[in-house]
Structure formats: C-alpha cells, structure tokens
Amino acid sequence: MNTTPAQLLELLAAPEGTRIEFKSAAGGYHFDKLVEIAIRQSKPLPDFAGAAAHEVRLKLDGQVTDPKFVRFLERLGEEKLRGFSTYDFLALDAIAREQPLTEAMRSRLGGLLDAGVIESQGRGRGTRYHLSRSLYAALGKRGAYTRHRGLDHETNKALLLKHLHENAETGAPLPDLCEVLPALSRASIQRLLSELKQEGKARLEGQRRWGRWFPGPSMPQNPDPDQPQNQP
DSSP states (O other): OOOOHHHHHHHHHSTTOOOOEEEETTEEEEHHHHHHHHHHTTOOOOBOTTOBTTBOOOBOOOOOSOHHHHHHHHHHOHHHHHTOOHHHHHHHHHHHTTOOOOHHHHTTHHHHHHHTSEEEESSGGGOEEEEOHHHHHHTTOHHHHHIIIIIHHHHHHHHHHHHHHHTTTTOBOHHHHHHHSTTSOHHHHHHHHHHHHHTTSEEEESOGGGOEEEESSOOOOOOOTTSOOOOO
C-alpha cells in the first residue's frame, strides 16, 4: 500500500475511519499530531513504505532538513500556530516542495494567505500559490521568490507576444488575448500589453472594442497634407 500522509488523514477523517495512536518512549501521539510535528520541525513526513491493507508500518526520519524554516515558524508565534490545522501544515509543506495540493489542503489556503506565509498569483482555477516573500527571505532563497513572481510575469508577456506573431496579419482583439491567459484578469492583460507597447514589441490599432493588437512598434502617422511641412 503506497499511501501518503494526506491520503491517510482523509481516510481517518471519514465516518468509518479510526484514530491511530503511535506509542513511543516519549508518550503516545495520534497520527495527525505526528504530521504537524514533522512539518514544524522541518523533518520529512512519515514514511509508510511497507504498509499493508491491515497493517501500518511507520518510519520517522529525525533529520531536520531546513533549520531556517523552523525559525520562521517560531517567529510566527505559538498563538498563531495553534490556530493551524494539520491540513494547514500539509498545505504549507506541499507548497514549499512544489507538490500538488489535495482538495482538503486547498480549503485551508485562505487562512495561510491571511497569515502571510504564502502568496497567490492568477485567478480562478488557474491560481498558483507559492511561499511568501518574507518566508523565502527567511530561508535565504530570495532568488526562488523572484523565479515564481518574475519569470511568470515575463512568461505571460512572451505568450501574448507569441499569439500576436501568430496572428500578425489580422491582429488580435483583447478578448482573444484574454483567452491566451485565462487565469489573469482583463486589467492584468492590459497592463502586460501596455508593457509590450512601451518596449516597442506590440502596438494597438483602432479604439475600444474595434481595437486590435499587432506585433512590432507603433507605426508612424502619415503627415496631414494640409499642414505645412518644415523645409530644411
């Protein structure tokens, strides 16, 4: 049986589920508490390799993988951490490891955003989550924060520009460009297009709903034949 800690927690939370308690020299712990302790101490999650349908084999790794992560959680304060559920810790751990989130973890993202330990990017089903700037700074990984925020920004611009080049003859109206990046709001896409325009990579021809975007810098306007021309 290859069961993850998140999957086992969901099984135990079911009406027919059973609480599992593990005994040690230091006392007894329920499984959810073992998961919380592992994450708070920046240790690998419990390993269930070798478990069977009616037998649970649990391996705990005592090595601290990132002491800076532990210190950051300590700075949050015990009162705030007491308000975290097991799924809060699991969601934070999954985001830190860039792993998929279960529905149970996703239900806890609002609280993690409010606590300032994660940030979101995008909208709707395309929303992505990553550790907050302050957490990355505490971990000494400011470059990773820039990768999540900065490269995504440039990637979005590149996707818009690619669509413009693919439709260079007819141009692309704003609604079509919104379909290229459905996770972003209309206003966000307009800001990206404005940046491309300032960089001389895109131009807008027409106004309002008839406007279309084309690749390349703005075309010079034809001089008014009725206006006098400056003579050299």
